[in-house]
Each structure stands twice: as C-alpha cells, then as structure tokens.
Amino acid sequence: MTEKKWAFExxxxxxxxxxxxxxxxxxxxxxxxxxFDAQPMHLDExxxxxxxxxxxxxxxxxxxxxxxxxxxxxxxxxxxxQGSPGxxxxxxxxxxxxxxxxxxxxxxxxxxxSASRPTLGFVTVTHELKNQDGEVVAELQNMGMFxxxxxxxxx
Numbered sequence: 001m002t003e004k005k006w007a008f009e010x011x012x013x014x015x016x017x018x019x020x021x022x023x024x025x026x027x028x029x030x031x032x033x034x035x036f037d038a039q040p041m042h043l044d045e046x047x048x049x050x051x052x053x054x055x056x057x058x059x060x061x062x063x064x065x066x067x068x069x070x071x072x073x074x075x076x077x078x079x080x081x082q083g084s085p086g087x088x089x090x091x092x093x094x095x096x097x098x099x100x101x102x103x104x105x106x107x108x109x110x111x112x113x114s115a116s117r118p119t120l121g122f123v124t125v126t127h128e129l130k131n132q133d134g135e136v137v138a139e140l141q142n143m144g145m146f147x148x149x150x151x152x153x154x155x
Contacts, residue, residue: 006079007149008121011108019070019104019127024058026098032062045098058096063138066096067129070104080147082120088141094131101132109141119151 026045033042037059040047048056058066096102110124122143129138 003149004078004080006075006081006146007151008080008111008113008123008146009149011111011123011146013108013110015108017075017106017108019067019074019106019129022066022070022102024066024096024098024100024102026056029056029058029062029098032065033059037061048097053095053097055095055097057098060090060092060138063092063096063129064090064140066102067104067127067138067140070102070129071106071127074106076144080149080151082145082147084142084144086142088124088143089139091139092137093139094135094137096129096131096137100137102129102137104129113148114145119148121146121148 030043033039039059041051041053041057042048042059042062045056048054051057104127106125106127108123109126112122114120114122123146124141124143127138127140127142128136131137
C-alpha cells in the first residue's frame with residue numbers, strides 16, 4: 001500500500017490548505033435539489049429570483065456536499081482519515097448561485113492525540129468557502145480523526 005501524504009503528524013496548527021475551485025452550474029443545482037431539497041428557489045430560476053436568494057440558489061446541503069468533494073480532492077483522499085465525529089458548526093453566509101465559482105481553504109486550528117487509541121489523533125479544522133467576488137459563502141468547523149504515520153506497525 002502506498003504511504004498517504006497526510007497522517008496525523010503532518011497537520012500543524014496554523015497550516016492553511018488550499019481546496020482549489022469549483023464552478024457551480026444550474027444543472028447541478030437543480031439535480032441536487034430535485035433529489036434532496038426540492039424547495040422552489042433551488043429548482044427554478046424565476047422562483048429563485050423571487051426569493052431572498054436573488055437567483056437559482058444551491059441548497060445549503062448542496063454547498064456542504066461541494067465543499068466535501070473539494071476537501072476530498074485537496075487532501076482527504078491522500079490521508080489516513082478515519083472519518084469525523086461530526087461538525088461543530090456550519091454557517092451559510094451568502095447564497096451560492098448558478099454560475100458562481102467557489103474557492104476554499106481549510107485551516108488547522110487544533111490537534112491532540114487520542115487518550116484511548118495510541119494510533120489515532122484528532123485534528124480540528126476550520127473551513128471557508130468564497131465565491132468569485134471573494135465573499136464568504138460558507139464557514140464550517142469539524143474535527144477529523146487521522147491515523148498516525150506509524151499506526152500500521154503499532155497495530
């Protein structure tokens with residue numbers, strides 16, 4: 001098995017990880033909403049314009065899903081991730097509209113070794129997504145569980 005780039009030891013408090021960018025299309029907003037959040041402002045351009053969103057807007061849950069894909073591509077899929085016990089918070093700050101291009105960062109804010117599992121550590125990460133105008137559209141924070149680099153030898 002190939003060694004993963006990101007193990008618990010590699011996450012240092014203060015490190016900022018670039019999540020790259022994601023262009024948001026009307027088709028994907030409608031497809032996601034049709035299956036998971038069928039509110040009119042997520043399904044129809046005119047309903048979106050008539051709402052406080054001001055246009056066809058992605059569901060907040062779609063925004064979270066796009067963020068998750070960006071995070072997976074940026075570092076999670078090349079890590080020793082063991083999942084997460086949950087989110088501390090999600091804040092949807094501005095609508096994500098069809099045609100927006102999202103960029104994101106993940107900042108390591110804390111880390112600690114597991115008291116009960118010597119091969120595991122916990123990493124707290126604060127995330128921010130911005131649109132093409134530099135406006136913050138979403139803020140999230142969670143704790144991730146990562147194996148230590150030598151976990152295979154210790155197991």
